[in-house]
Amino acid sequence: GAVVSQHPSWVICKSGTSVKIECRSLDFQATTMFWYRQFPKQSLMLMATSNEGSKATYEQGVEKDKFLINHASLTLSTLTVTSAHPEDSSFYICSVELAGGTDTQYFGPGTRLTVL
């Protein structure tokens, strides 16, 4: 199956700083990437759909100016949490979908963000 990496795997930052999380598809080109977040003891929540070369589509209630998504190439999407606050502490997971609309998603290992 496809391999998806995320970097960093965990990050601790001070309140007010910005944090960038990378999602890479290592062995195939992904036109579509998804960003999810998961709060403790809760299920995954879709934040946005990232399409290469175009603006991301954000889910209702997700602030696009807070969570900046850039999908500049077919193998890399980045999520930047701007001016992070403790309530942004969460587990962020990306997934990629193979070109051709197979509906198969490949998930990254996730990034744990802790904002102090």
Next chain:
Amino acid sequence: AQRVTQPEKLLSVFKGAPVELKCNYSYSGSPELFWYVQYSRQRLQLLLRHISRESIKGFTADLNKGETSFHLKKPFAQEEDSAMYYCAPDNNNDMRFGAGTRLTVKP
């Protein structure tokens, strides 16, 4: 290392037949277990989670700690159950996804 395995990439059954999608995990501690489903051209959605012990769309999943399995079952499959299914153990907010099983229910 924490690992989740869905041994079947593809599973095909006839309508009305029982179906079981396998999931095995290798985790320290006691993870919470989820099944997610993605229907064609739709977004990923939660199907069920172990802790709630609910039956959703006729699906159930039993946690077997001895075998470290969390297989998803349905006694009578329907065509609308055709989808991708992902098993996802969550150990203290560290969730990992299986590779997924594509279920096809034939008429």
